Amino acid sequence: MIIREVLEEEKELFDGVVSHPLQSWEWGEFRKKTGVGVVRVGVYEGKRLTAGYQLTVHRISGLPYTLLYFPKGPLPDLEMLNTLQKICHEQKSIFVKLEPNVGDFYPQSSKTNLGVREFLIKSGCQEGRPLFTRFTFQLDLAKDEDQLLAEMKPKTRYNIKISQRHGVQIIEDNSESAFKAYLGLMMETTRRQGFYAHTSDYHRKLWETLAPTGMYHLFLAKLDNKVLAAYIFFTFKDYLYYPYGASTREKREVMPTYGLFWEVIKYGQRVGCKTFDMWGTPGPNPDPKDPWSGFHRFKEGFGSRLFEFVGSYDLVSNPQLYGLYSFANDIRWKLLRIWARFR
Numbered sequence: 001m002i003i004r005e006v007l008e009e010e011k012e013l014f015d016g017v018v019s020h021p022l023q024s025w026e027w028g029e030f031r032k033k034t035g036v037g038v039v040r041v042g043v044y045e046g047k048r049l050t051a052g053y054q055l056t057v058h059r060i061s062g063l064p065y066t067l068l069y070f071p072k073g074p075l076p077d078l079e080m081l082n083t084l085q086k087i088c089h090e091q092k093s094i095f096v097k098l099e100p101n102v103g104d105f106y107p108q109s110s111k112t113n114l115g116v117r118e119f120l121i122k123s124g125c126q127e128g129r130p131l132f133t134r135f136t137f138q139l140d141l142a143k144d145e146d147q148l149l150a151e152m153k154p155k156t157r158y159n160i161k162i163s164q165r166h167g168v169q170i171i172e173d174n175s176e177s178a179f180k181a182y183l184g185l186m187m188e189t190t191r192r193q194g195f196y197a198h199t200s201d202y203h204r205k206l207w208e209t210l211a212p213t214g215m216y217h218l219f220l221a222k223l224d225n226k227v228l229a230a231y232i233f234f235t236f237k238d239y240l241y242y243p244y245g246a247s248t249r250e251k252r253e254v255m256p257t258y259g260l261f262w263e264v265i266k267y268g269q270r271v272g273c274k275t276f277d278m279w280g281t282p283g284p285n286p287d288p289k290d291p292w293s294g295f296h297r298f299k300e301g302f303g304s305r306l307f308e309f310v311g312s313y314d315l316v317s318n319p320q321l322y323g324l325y326s327f328a329n330d331i332r333w334k335l336l337r338i339w340a341r342f343r
Contacts, residue, residue, distance in 0.1 A: 001043060001044070001045060001079070002043075002044040003041055003042070003043050003044070003079070003083050004041065004042065004044065005039075005040065005041055005042075006040040006041060006042040006049070006052060010042070010049065011025040013042075013049045014040065014042065014049065014052045014054075016049075017042075017049055017050060017051055017052050018052045018054070018073075018074075019072070019074065019101050019237065020071075020072035020101045020236065020239075021072075021215065021234045021236045021241060021243075022054075022071045022072045022132075023052065023053075023054045023071070023072050023073060023101075024054075024215070024236060025040075025054075026209065026210055026213045026215060027054070027210075028040060028054050028056075029209055030205060030206055030209035030210060031056050033205045033208075033209060034201075034202060034205055036056045036057065036058060037056065037057030037058075037059075037066075037091075038054065038055070038056055038057065039053075039054070039055045039056075039057060039068075039087055039091070040052065040053070040054050040055075041053050041083060041087070043079070051074055053070065053073055053074075053080065053083070053084075054070075054073075055068045055069060055070045055084075055087065055096065056068070056069045057091055057093070060094075060325075064092060065092050065093065065094050065318070065321065066091050066092055066093045066094070067093060067094060067095065067096075067097070067325075068084070068087065068088060068091060068093045068095070068096035068097070069096070069097050069131065070084065070096055070097065070098045070099070071099045071131070071132055072099060072100070072101035072132070073098065073099075073100050073101060074100065074101070074102075075100060075102050075116065076098065076100055076102075076116065076119065076120060076123075078123065081123050081124075081125075081315060084096050084098075084315055085315065085317060088315070088317035089317065093317055093318075094316070094317060094318045094321045094322050094325055095128075095314045095315060095316045095317055095318070095322050095325075096314070096315045096317070097128055097131065097312060097313070097314050097315075098120070098125065098312070098313045098314075098315060099130065099131065099132045099309070099311070099312050099313075100116070100309065100310055101309070102116055102309065102310050103307055103308050103309035103310055104307070104308065105138075105305050105306065105307050105308075106135070106284060106305075106306040106307065106308045107284075109307070109308035110308075113308065113309075113310045113311075116310045117310055117311065117313075120310075120313045121313075123315075124315065124316070125313040125314060125315050125316075126313065126314050126316060127311065127312065127313060127314075128312045128313055128314035129312065129326075129329065129330075130311065130312040131312065132280070132309075132312070133279075133280030133281060133282075134283065134308060134309055134311050134312070135280070135281045135282065135283040135284070135306060135307065135308050135309070136277055136278055136279060136280050136281060136306075136307050136309070137277075137278040137281055137299040137300060137302075137304035137305065137306060137307065138275055138276065138277050138278070138304055138305055138307045139265065139275070139276040139278070139302060139303060139304040139305075140274075140275065140305075141240065141265065141268050141269050141273050141274055141275060141276055142274055145266065145269075148265065148302075148303060151303035152301060152302055152303045153300070153301040153302075153303070155301060156258060156301035156302055156303075159255040159258035160255070160258045160259060160262045162253075162254065162255045162258070163221075163254060163255040163256060163258050163259025163260075163262075164259060166223065166254040166255075167223065168221050168222070168223050168228070168254055168255075168256050168259045168260075169221070169222045169223065170219060170220070170221055170222075170259055170260050170263035170264075171219065171220055171222065172217055172218065172219050172220075172267070173218060173219075173220050174207075174211045174216065174217065174218050178218050178220055178227075178230070179203075179204070179207045179211075179218060181220065181227040181230055182203075182218060182220075182230035182232070182246060183200055183203055183204070185227065185229070185230050185246035185247060185248055186203065186230075186244070186246040187200070188246065188248060189246040189247060190246075203244075206232075210234075214235075215234050215235060215236055216232065216233075216234060217232070217233045217234070217235065217264075217267075218230065218231075218232055218233075219231050219232075219233060219260055219263070219264055219267075220260075221247075221256035221257065221259060221260040223251060223254060223256065226250070226251075227248075228247060228248055228250065228251055228254070228256040229245065229246070229247035229248070229256045229257045229260050230245070230246055230247075231244070231245035231246075231257075231260055231261075231264070232244040232245065233264055233268075235268070235271060235273060238272060238273055238274040238275065239273060239274070239275050239276075239277055240264070240265075240267075240268035240273040240275070240276045240277070241276075241277050241278075241279055242261075242264075242276070242277070242278050242279050243279050245257070257298070261298075261302060262302075265302070276304070277307075278299045278304060280292075281295065281296045281299060281300075281306070282296055283306075283308075284306060
């Protein structure tokens with residue numbers, strides 16, 4: 001076994017062995033454009049690439065140290081953790097945050113994920129603050145349309161019919177004008193909901209980098225030529241993903257988001273996707289006061305199942321600085337929540 005940096009000419013091979021958009025070569029190129037460093041290493045059996053790790057490198061302002069983030073990687077093993085420690089040393093990193101793309105459907109996940117969690121803790125990792133949600137909803141796209149509709153919540157089926165009856169038009173449009181419409185709705189939605197969101201520049205670089213690759217799909221719900229909702233979807237391998245979306249309060253009675261979601265589910269089936277991963281949710285039985293509880297109910301209504309990942313773990317390279325960083329980061333997140341609420 002050989003573990004080394006992946007070369008530019010191996011990018012198609014790299015995409016062939018990773019399992020999530022955040023591990024794709026294209027995502028790494030996008031992150032570079034946002035000013036973040038990227039490290040890619042491959043595991044080789046002879047000349048054959050068998051696994052890939054993509055990490056982002058985040059510099060700490062004013063200090064000669066970095067933080068590493070390894071989202072949605074493969075099942076951890078000792079070889080991986082040893083490699084990550086070496087990268088920490090090379091990058092002068094305090095720790096690397098792992099959020100593996102490993103899990104199971106809830107509630108059986110509490111047992112099946114236990115072994116991975118125990119391995120990570122015994123190997124020196126600590127449970128860390130999540131950057132990616134531990135829970136998501138997943139929908140089986142192998143079912144036919146009648147079965148999908150039958151397994152939805154009655155209210156969801158009803159709302160889809162309302163959208164169709166009012167003639168809400170659902171289209172894919174990855175143009176500049178469509179992106180600007182999305183961006184306007186995103187800013188409106190984040191102000192209304194009071195949650196933290198990425199900047200306009202982040203979203204623009206995402207669109208500029210990923211839309212030409214065919215992985216990025218922007219869908220609009222329109223009525224009388226007005227955009228009522230705009231959602232971004234990713235397709236990668238045989239998965240459909242829903243990372244970002246926004247809508248206006250205007251004409252909510254025509255249920256544009258329900259019609260949009262349903263049409264994209266059928267689109268995913270047409271392009272060969274087997275699973276629709278809805279990206280994130282607070283988890284089982286969220287507090288009604290949780291700002292994400294509405295999204296939870298919306299996604300659950302389509303007949304999806306709750307899926308639990310193993311969670312977020314920090315492989316610490318510098319224990320002393322890690323303690324200081326964790327304290328400062330807790331304060332930072334409290335301030336961000338306050339800022340999002342009152343901006």
